Amino acid sequence: MIEEPYRWVEAIATRRDYVETQLSSGSPIIALTFADGILLFTVGQQKLFEIYDRIALGAIGHPGDIERLRMAAIELASTEGFARSAADVSLRRLAYYSLSPVMKNAFEQIYGAPFLARLLFAEIGATPAEDLFLRVEYDGAISQKKSGNKRFAVLAPTKKSAEQMEQFLEREDHGDEDMTAALELAFDAWAAGQKQAEEGAVLPGREEIRACRRERLGDGIMEAVVLERRARSPVQYRTVEQKQLAALSEQV
Template sequence: MIEEPYRWVEAIQNRREYIENQLAAGSPIVALSGADGILLVTVSRERQKLFEIYDRIAMGAIGHPGDIERLRMTGIEVAGAEGFTRSAQDVSLRRLVSYSMSPLLKNAFEQIYGPPYLARMLFAELGRNGEPDLLLTLDYDGSYHTNGGALSNAPEPFAVISGKHHSASMMSEFLRKTKISGLSQDERLNVGLDAWTVGHLTLTREEDGVPSAETISAHREEQLKQGAVEAVLLDRHAPSKITYRSLKI
């Protein structure tokens, strides 16, 4: 039955719904780019969600832990092998995602007899020599979006992922209205946590817009009692070539 094109499209649609449902509870992740580097922030209850992929690349992911682990390993292996055979300079997020990760995800997603990856990812790469930072979100079907990176005249200084699309778009709306450039690290962490709270609030309230400042701060305080802030900095001024650093909050 799957051989019929209509059935195939239907099967893909079902699969999409199933995966979206599985991801729906995913706690948001925020990346903010600034003068001192890229800050990744989220609130975690039970497991680590932010990871180092290579010298200048970090990843945050929501979804099934087993799938996240496999994708994380793929990223580390591809970047590590490239960095060893050529050089660390030759490792790039754009190539990692467009040649390795995205085709892998698309393939698994569309092979409807096999299991798809239940994961949504956010990648960040520090720009070299004054180039803009690349922030990229990659979905379970292999589709990805970037902040523009070096291709854009005005790349957005943030990227977000969340369990639901509505929640992610509310976070983006909130961040577009918030001043991000020129902030200190603590101020950016604060903005990041507010954006996380916006995402967390709108996960359950589908029809709401961006919540008011009071709602945000009340909900944020309540949530931080239950979970721990997980934050990572890709340090633009790191003393060694490894830029990934966990921040103690």
């Protein structure tokens, strides 16, 4: 098949459709910079992970594939951090040099299985301007939000969902709110990404989104982690306690 370029392109396109379909039922993940650092938020169990002192991961996809990629990222960061220092562990290098080529390769080797996963990495810097969000796709493509004052990134099951969340977060003011406000915003953004709007429909206002977020949450379990900018220990990753999240779901 490799000798016949057209059929190869066709096979890749089919594969892309297949992967997109597999990923389309995932729950969105939101990462945003707030007063104390970076917040990652989602609904669902164990989708947010600690990679290294300053790096967190959120993932959508097949649990087995997520686990393989997560382990690879931790191993790479840990060996680098041990051989040199924690300050030398770089998310950019991890994503571009190590993960992306592997994922691209797996995707294009059409006799093998691709990774059914999309990843969102966040790395906290000394200042908000140094925060880095990288999205790594199943085919190895990496995207990074172009600059702008609002620092956030989303990982969505579908393109439509991503657009809605990005539109929502671009519209809302944020950057220096406290933890509670940041959680509120992330929850609203998640609800905006859940809503499967009709083609061409205008994104509803925040009040309207908030009014229906409880319903969209259903029995889902919220999960949130924080990368603290001024943590007391070198490990800046921290899990947000369930009781803080419970307060969020009780309000309308």
